[in-house]
Amino acid sequence: MSAVTKWILGIFAAVIIGVVVDLLFSGSRMSKMIRCATATVTLVIIVMPLPSMIKSGFGAGETVFEYNPQTDDYFLSFVTDKKLKVLAGGVEEMLEKEGISGASVTIDAETDGDEINIVQVFINLSNSVIDENLQHINKNELATDKTVEYLGVDESRIVVYG
Amino acid sequence: MMKTKIAFILILFLSFALLFSGTGESFVYAEETDGGQTQQTSAEELIEEIDLSGLEEYFATLNDNQKSLFGTSLYDYLKKIVNGDFEFGYSSFFTYMLSTLGVSLAEILPMLISIIAVSVLISFIGGMKGSFASQSVDGIVNFAGIALVSAIVLLQVFSAIRDTSALVMTLKTQMEAVFPVLFTLMTALGASGSIAIYQPAVAVLAFSVTELVSAIALPMLIITIVFSVVGNLSSATKLGGMAKFFVSAAKWILYTSFFLFLAFLSVQGITAAVYDNISVRTAKFALSKYVPVIGGYLSEGFNVILAGTVLIKNAVGLTAVIIMFVSVVPVLFKVIAVSLSLKLAGALTEPFEGGKVCGLLGSVSSSVNLLVAVILGMVFLYFVFLILIIASGNLVL
Structure with missing residues (x-):
């Protein structure tokens, strides 16, 4: 499973869990806190892979200069x-x-x-x-x-x- | 969306201009003169010797519907163009486009019906609940409905994204098959200036631009769609702003890269074409340094070889354009069909549900338009490149 797929599934899992918990505790005093916690967790999951992505960069530069179409x-x-x-x-x-x-x-x-x-x-x-x-x-x-x-x-x- | 429409119309116009060109001093057909037979023989002789295995390998991967547009094998098709027997099958091409459109519509119809059915159900249950159900139940029903609609939409949209990603790789494969043949023919013509410019440009187009699309633009689009869906799923998590940011960033990156590449290519291509037209004429008359003969057997003999090479170059370029369009049309129609059907679904469900489902469909549809921009951008770059190469070296005759 690719990194992007895992990341997307992580976001969905956090949101769905948050919605279910929100529905269970809706109307109670804790509902605002639960919403805040859900939003924070979702944001952390979204932001988490960014530092490693920026570190690894995008490897397009090396292959460009290796490409040499062979003439007949x-x-x-x-x-x-x-x-x-x-x-x-x-x-x-x-x-x-x-x-x-x-x-x-x-x-x-x-x-x-x-x-x-x-x-x-x-x-x-x-x-x-x-x-x-x-x-x-x-x-x-x-x-x-x-x-x-x-x-x-x-x-x-x-x-x-x- | 306006810009993508303009790009689409421009590509259609240029395509028809290319297909209709060839009157008078055609750069594709052999002239019918006394030397016509010799010219055709020379071009046929040359076409037998050139290695088209890469292009033939790709041609074999086309489906039967796509191959039927050509009617024969690749070699025979090129020979027809070189001999002037080429007639573009407009009716068969339009039939192909209509059949592709039909297939795309048939694919998205179940999605459309499902979304409308779910919205009607949500509205129906919401109206029925009355005093039987609490707000929580209402919330659960709405959430379940939106989750179902999200799943249906995501299946179709990810399928469109997968097809677009596959198309980008297909175009890269086509470039890797076509450009070595075109560069060989340009070398035979003596167009060294053009090759020095086009070779790195091909590398940038085949690698950097495709990498930009598959590694940056498409993942950003996926992120945008995920954020749009997640933002509509939960009222606690609002990600509409993030979705808009990623779509804008992807658009800026794509449009800027495409524009810069196109501007560079156009300026360098025109310069190279003028330089090579002079150098090929000089080579024709002087064989680089030996023969200061103008006219007579020598230059006529050279004209035959150069004319044959130019005919084959243009035939290969034209065939590459047709192959490109044949590969792009199904995916483009599918993506446009998905985008429009999402808008249609949003419009049809508005009276029933009128809230989150509409918002979800509208935001996903806007994101999917980026796929259309990606496809049209790549097609336009590749198309302009082929046109520049077809135009290079034609003025020597």
Whole structure:
């Protein structure tokens, strides 16, 4: 039985006993004293638990700062992969505009919250076709230079093969 | 009571505004363009990957009546919203509300009849006693009658308090299921500013506010009701003043806490939304620091992902609002029915008894109104929170 329930039952018990005694002694000289005693006892029962309640306090503060809703890391990595595929697609489109069509790009990245940091860019030129006007140019170098310019990453992070 | 009526009307208005919104540039439905199929595919693809197990677990605890409003499983319902096939069943919702109201009225009818019967009996016996009985007997009969009425009233009122306490825990469970999903989606959008603000606010709402209600407001209400009953039981112990004090204290604590939390949330939420709309647009165009490309394949590709994420976020938020209302309506109607029936009982017994029973019913009814304020306050806070999150990140599209 909770403390509140016990307290409420105590109040009711005091009042009912007081009323019954008052009814038994109603009209007598003692009735005023009995009423006064009943009121005092009821008041004491009401006030009794307050000091211990104030001492113990209300423990809501600690749990607030422990609460940390967990995000779905699997979903976040899925979305990041999709964004990286879009970015890779952007690089492929850029290379096509620069005269190298059919290149296949893959990007490896690390995420820090919602920020994406590119670790490595892999450009597969095995199935690519270079524009006629650019036949004299080294397509690996062209792809690397354009990707460096496009993504703003260091040349060392770009791997061109095929 | 006036303030609770205003809060109730405001919530109803905002709910209908939310449900009717979605014309023109809807933030819920996918636009019907050439890229519409790609957009829908992307959103469906994303919805398959997100973990909704917490929300599904809660959804499974709803009763058949509540589940029938959705018509399908939670996943299918979200997909319908994302694909633009969502149609809110107004008629089924109103049917649900009416059936809930009917159940509440059926529950309190026996109480009403019992109270009237006891009052009539007290009046009848009081009239009959004549010279056969002394004042003591009259006192005993009155005391027995009031004690019986008190027991009947307390049973109903404590049942309403228990349901309210259970509802507060239910809302807390819903928050714990919904907010991780919404925060995940907001992180995917790049709305880091909003998350930094909303995360502690969720903790305050889910823990401190619910603790305030269950550990302070509801016990104070119980104390108030006990004092009202005890004060009417015995003429020797007058506790009307104490009852009024506790009700006023509970009201002040609740209203002040709700107002402060709401004010803080609204100001911070608007600031966060503006900050994130800028940062998400920047991220869309610049991928934080890499790609200074505006327009073209890249930003269109990003738009598809962001649009899909926003659609799912709004769908989850809208579903959470509907689940909240479906959980709250039965308890709210029950509490309102109890409060009104106590007033009605007091009005009907006045010609017969006209004294302590009337006073008892009137004071308990006023105390029960605090339960309505508690429910509406919690619902309003949760509702505003969901609206702010739904609104966050929508302007990036």
